[in-house]
Amino acid sequence: MGNFQEKVSFIWDLADLLRGTYKRNEYQKVILPFTVLKRFDCLLEFSKEDVLETNDQYKGSVDNLEGILSQRAVDKEGNDLGFYNTSQHDFESMLADPEHIRENLEEYINSFSSDVQDIFDNFYIKNQITRLSKANLLYLLIQKFSETKIDLHPDVVSNHEMGIIFEELIRKFSEQSNEEAGEHFTPRDVVNLMTELMFVENGYHLEENDNLIKKIYDPACGTGGMLTSCEEYIYKKNNSIDVALYGQEINEEIYAICKADMLMKGMKSERIKGPSSSLSDDQLSNDKFDYMISNPPYGRKWEGDKEVVLTEAELGYEGRFGAGTPRINDGQLLFLQHMISKMKTKEKSRIAVITNGSPLFTGDAGSGESNIRKWIIENDYLEAIVGLPDQLFYNTGIKTYIWILTNEKPEERIGKVQLIDATSEFKKMRKSLGNKRHELTEKNINNILNLFNTFENTDNIKIFDNEDFGYTKVVVERPQQLNFKVDEERLENLYSVNQFNKLAESKKKDLQEKEEEINKGKQLQAKIINTLKNIPNNLVKSYNEFDKLVADEVGSLNIDIKPAFRKNIVIALSKHDDTADYVTDGKGNIKPDPNLRDTEKIPLKIDIDDYFKEEVQKYYSDAWMDRKKDKIGYEINFTRYFYKYTPPRPLEEIEQDIKKITGEIQELLKEDFGDT
Known part of the structure; x- marks a missing residue:
């Protein structure tokens, strides 16, 4: 035209x-x-x-x-x-x-x-x-x-x-409104890359199949740019394929734009649903799709979806969120679960979704985020993650990642995950658009596709077994060993004991009664302290011995001091001491010291007992593991896998630079003020 x-x-x-x-x-x-x-x-x-x-x-x-x-x-x-x-x-x-x-x-x-x-x-x-x-x-x-x-x-x-x-108008308006554009409009270069990656078919070629129907879905479809990009890609490969585009959008105006765009292109607008959240109001609940592509919102609270999401999560894997729920301030992993739930059961489905770094590693073992990653990886859905350059989007300069998922991996990728570092694949734009200062050229996209198709370890490609991302978080305990002494410094610790502080508090509403009760409590505090000073001022290394001394003294006060209160008094007068006796419970078992408690993340491929002997007991021979508290976690520490050490510059080189810059400054001062 x-x-x-x-x-x-x-x-x-x-x-x-x-x-x-x-x-x-x-x-x-x-x-x-x-x-x-x-x-x-x-x-x-x-x-x-x-x-x-x-x-x-x-x-x-x-x-x-x-x-x-x-x-x-x-x-x-x-x-x-x-x-x-x-x-x-x-x-x-x-x-x-x-x-x-x-x-x-x-x-x-x-x-x-x-x-x-x-x-x-x-x-x-x-x-x-x-x-x-x-x-x-x-x-x-x-x-x-x-x-x-x-x-x-x-x-x-x-x-x-x-x-x-229409798409060009949408793009231009989006660029003019940089603070909102990234929420509804993904730059065309990023969409093109995601589309290409999703349709890397690994042996299955669109052009070899006629009269197919391919259903494509975006649960946060915005203006529909990702959907139409997929349609264009398929028709270029084979225009005999019937492409059906489905989407849902929460923003009213953006939903209207997308639906209108579909109608103007002669497509069925009723397949675009909204305006509502696909997390809490899935208007395509009975549909499964061949391809899914999306750029869900980053770091946005899902509070408005909370009631429905948590109710469905209680259904386990009968619902969409059986693997877990992430923290309330970021729903990206909910969208990922939602899309996986819409994979076909007996046919191949593929997903391309873009996220920030949070879904890769946020959340410790046992958290919702970690459990979702565990479910995705253990079910072998995750095929690859591509790390993109920063400054690709209009409203944010952060780095982003494309996840490629499928329910039918090619044989060589089964049980494997490919990580691709494409952070250097970009061209600087002559004129920035908001935070977008970098763009992906056709050459950059082809280079990234070549990296994806190169299924072997290189500087920019890492191939991992699924288990490589998993670890067991083990709680390591060390025995409680304390010495005890009554001196001014340790007596001050009593004011950090909750029960001791409450002695001088009052809930009375009458000011006079309140003051009287507080004063009475302070007198009781002073009485306890003075009584404790009767204990000989020497170092005691046995908990039971010192506990008896405290019990005898406070018992003489004729006030109700419960055993738990007395225990806290004893602990307040203690310090850790590796030469002290072990503290034991009533059955003679050694008690762990909560202040020395630690955890170890042990990779799934490593024997936990061997690791413990080599990495912990070598330094703390009396340490032990509380295996009842074991938790399995999964994280994808993308940056660590591609970290390249850069040695610091030699001091001599830095010194020469400083001298050079100092000389230049002195020359400039001479030009401005002359010799003095």
């Missing part, structure tokens, strides 16, 4: 009309829905008379009028448009009646079929019509959209071309 960019530029320039009435980041609230409206107006033209006649004929006399009208709304080839309009008005007739343009436009919008009305409701177009009308801009806008330069008639602009125009 030779005039493609001309139409994009002309529509884009309509924003000049809005300047003053709308802020810059609000232009899309008008331009996008009116572009959709104009396209629909052009598409309806061919069968408009037939639709109106049918509506007049059957209105009020049949139950399924919408189905009948949908069959009448077709293009020149007889293909269903997927929507209709029963109004007598169109853009031309509305311009002919400028005095009633607002009323006629609202009547026109209200006459669309329900799916289109859903789109315009989520665009809040009626609010914009009111605003434009008050600013005397409505007629001018309709007039501008009726000029020949913006002719969007299907004879001039095909569905595919219209999709490109």
